[in-house]
Amino acid sequence: MFHTVKMTDVGNGRVNNQDSYLLKECFCHGEQVILAVMCDGMGGLRRGERASSFAVNFLEQWFDEKGFDSISKKVKMKTIKKELITAIRSINQKLILMGRTYGDSMGTTLTLLFGMGHDFFVLNIGDTRAYWFENQRMFVTKDHTLVEEEVRLGHLTRQEARMDRRRHILVQCLGVTKEIQIDCYQGKLKEGMSFLLCTDGFYNRLEEEELYQVPKDKEQMKCWVREMMSTVKARGELDNLSCMVVKVEVS
Numbered sequence: 238m239f240h241t242v243k244m245t246d247v248g249n250g251r252v253n254n255q256d257s258y259l260l261k262e263c264f265c266h267g268e269q270v271i272l273a274v275m276c277d278g279m280g281g282l283r284r285g286e287r288a289s290s291f292a293v294n295f296l297e298q299w300f301d302e303k304g305f306d307s308i309s310k311k312v313k314m315k316t317i318k319k320e321l322i323t324a325i326r327s328i329n330q331k332l333i334l335m336g337r338t339y340g341d342s343m344g345t346t347l348t349l350l351f352g353m354g355h356d357f358f359v360l361n362i363g364d365t366r367a368y369w370f371e372n373q374r375m376f377v378t379k380d381h382t383l384v385e386e387e388v389r390l391g392h393l394t395r396q397e398a399r400m401d402r403r404r405h406i407l408v409q410c411l412g413v414t415k416e417i418q419i420d421c422y423q424g425k426l427k428e429g430m431s432f433l434l435c436t437d438g439f440y441n442r443l444e445e446e447e448l449y450q451v452p453k454d455k456e457q458m459k460c461w462v463r464e465m466m467s468t469v470k471a472r473g474e475l476d477n478l479s480c481m482v483v484k485v486e487v488s
Contacts, residue, residue, distance in 0.1 A: 240484040241482065260481065270353045272296065291332065299320070345412060346407070352483075359432075366437075368432070371427060383404075428486060430484075431485070436478060438478035466478060
């Protein structure tokens with residue numbers, strides 16, 4: 238069973254919300270299936286908003302047309318992963334064409350969690366993140382940003398990267414270049430695991446220790462999300478901020 242909480246806020250400095258998210262759940266031969274997607278759009282004149290909503294609508298259509306309640310029991314996670322990667326590449330191509338129509342680029346980050354039975358995978362492009370917590374260990378997706386590359390090359394410390402003015406410059410996202418690299422992480426779903434999908438507006442002003450504190454109870458999860466949203470805004474975040482928490486309870 239999955240317990241979920243999701244929330245978005247336009248933030249202190251924006252008039253429209255370019256974040257979009259999707260949460261879909263169903264059952265496949267008695268096993269629960271979940272698809273969670275978080276996107277952060279970019280582009281002027283509401284084009285970032287269109288880009289992120291286009292991405293989640295495309296994936297929602299994929300999920301609905303997949304018909305998990307009637308597919309073969311033999312379907313493999315690697316098959317679903319391949320289909321979703323293909324879908325993301327299609328979104329990229331369509332956004333490029335849409336940008337040409339408008340005469341301006343319109344892009345979006347995308348982080349995706351898919352879980353079925355006892356398995357999960359995460360797909361990521363951009364700097365929207367997925368965190369997952371297991372037995373006091375935290376895993377997190379890699380940001381596709383200029384400063385993250387500088388950190389990996391040893392040119393910046395992690396603390397310097399947090400303050401660098403270039404920290405929002407993306408080197409990978411959807412809707413800008415034909416060639417994209419989608420990161421993939423996979424593992425086993427275990428009792429008590431938590432996933433946190435969030436845009437950079439949410440995590441930028443939070444410390445790792447604060448992100449670790451996702452509670453187990455669903456009502457407490459809601460309170461935690463509201464509290465973190467208020468904390469981020471109180472610390473002066475100007476961007477849109479969105480997050481989604483998925484708690485795992487499996488037999």
